[in-house]
Amino acid sequence: MRVPMIAGNWKMNTTVSEALELVKAMRAGLDEVDNVDKVICPPFISLAAVGELIKGSSIKLGAQNIYFEEMGAYTGEISPLMLAELCEFVIIGHSERRQYFNETGEIVNKKIQAALKVGLKPILCIGERLEENEAGLTAEVVTEQLRSALTGIGYLSGLVIAYEPVWAIGTGKAATGEQSNETIGLIRRNISELYDKEIAQGVRILYGGSVTAANAAEFVRQLEIDGALVGGASLKAAEFLSIVKQTSEIRGH
Ligand code: 13P
Numbered sequence: 001m002r003v004p005m006i007a008g009n010w011k012m013n014t015t016v017s018e019a020l021e022l023v024k025a026m027r028a029g030l031d032e033v034d035n036v037d038k039v040i041c042p043p044f045i046s047l048a049a050v051g052e053l054i055k056g057s058s059i060k061l062g063a064q065n066i067y068f069e070e071m072g073a074y075t076g077e078i079s080p081l082m083l084a085e086l087c088e089f090v091i092i093g094h095s096e097r098r099q100y101f102n103e104t105g106e107i108v109n110k111k112i113q114a115a116l117k118v119g120l121k122p123i124l125c126i127g128e129r130l131e132e133n134e135a136g137l138t139a140e141v142v143t144e145q146l147r148s149a150l151t152g153i154g155y156l157s158g159l160v161i162a163y164e165p166v167w168a169i170g171t172g173k174a175a176t177g178e179q180s181n182e183t184i185g186l187i188r189r190n191i192s193e194l195y196d197k198e199i200a201q202g203v204r205i206l207y208g209g210s211v212t213a214a215n216a217a218e219f220v221r222q223l224e225i226d227g228a229l230v231g232g233a234s235l236k237a238a239e240f241l242s243i244v245k246q247t248s249e250i251r252g253h
Contacts, residue, residue: 168209
């Protein structure tokens with residue numbers, strides 16, 4: 001029922017010309033897979049050029065961040081209206097933004113509202129830190145982050161959630177399929193409580209954190225996991241393509 005999704009978060013990597021090269025290297029292969037949503041999220045400055053290059057293909061575009069005001073004197077920020085013209089998705093609340101740019105739950109909530117208002121589909125990232133995981137606080141932390149991000153939000157149209165344990169990001173130490181399936185199940189139960197069962201069954205929830213071509217199958221095989229948000233491995237065309245193809249074989253309808 002839920003279309004699987006593999007999204008590549010390129011983070012602060014690739015110049016515009018490198019971004020175009022990377023897209024050229026994966027475009028034809030990705031386009032052959034039609035039962036998985038394939039989303040790439042290059043840096044802001046490459047969105048327009050990459051958008052032109054993937055026009056007419058089935059590859060979708062996402063941004064990595066957003067500001068919550070629509071326009072005005074906010075030097076250096078990018079507004080929801082600007083992004084809505086260029087892309088379909090936007091990553092919000094990534095742990096790197098929470099950690100290095102002091103994004104609080106309140107800011108994440110405002111960004112989600114701002115994105116939904118202009119029809120952008122947020123990819124909301126939540127996940128516990130290592131010490132929280134070790135203290136057995138995963139369920140509590142993830143529940144709190146989810147509820148805070150969705151405060152006052154009445155509809156989730158197109159919203160995607162990415163469960164990304166912070167200790168698994170960029171470390172090469174991915175969570176196990178079973179662990180993440182359990183936490184993602186908990187996230188879905190929370191959505192069911194906050195909204196209703198039908199909405200919860202329709203929301204796509206991805207796993208993120210050291211996903212590679214070698215371990216992707218372990219995640220997408222799980223019933224609750226609808227795909228992956230991929231960092232490092234999304235910068236390698238062949239590897240990203242392999243993750244998408246494996247997902248297609250395992251989960252494609
Ligand atoms: P890595 O796949 O590099 O661990 O990054 C995951 C991530 O943060 C995706 O948003």
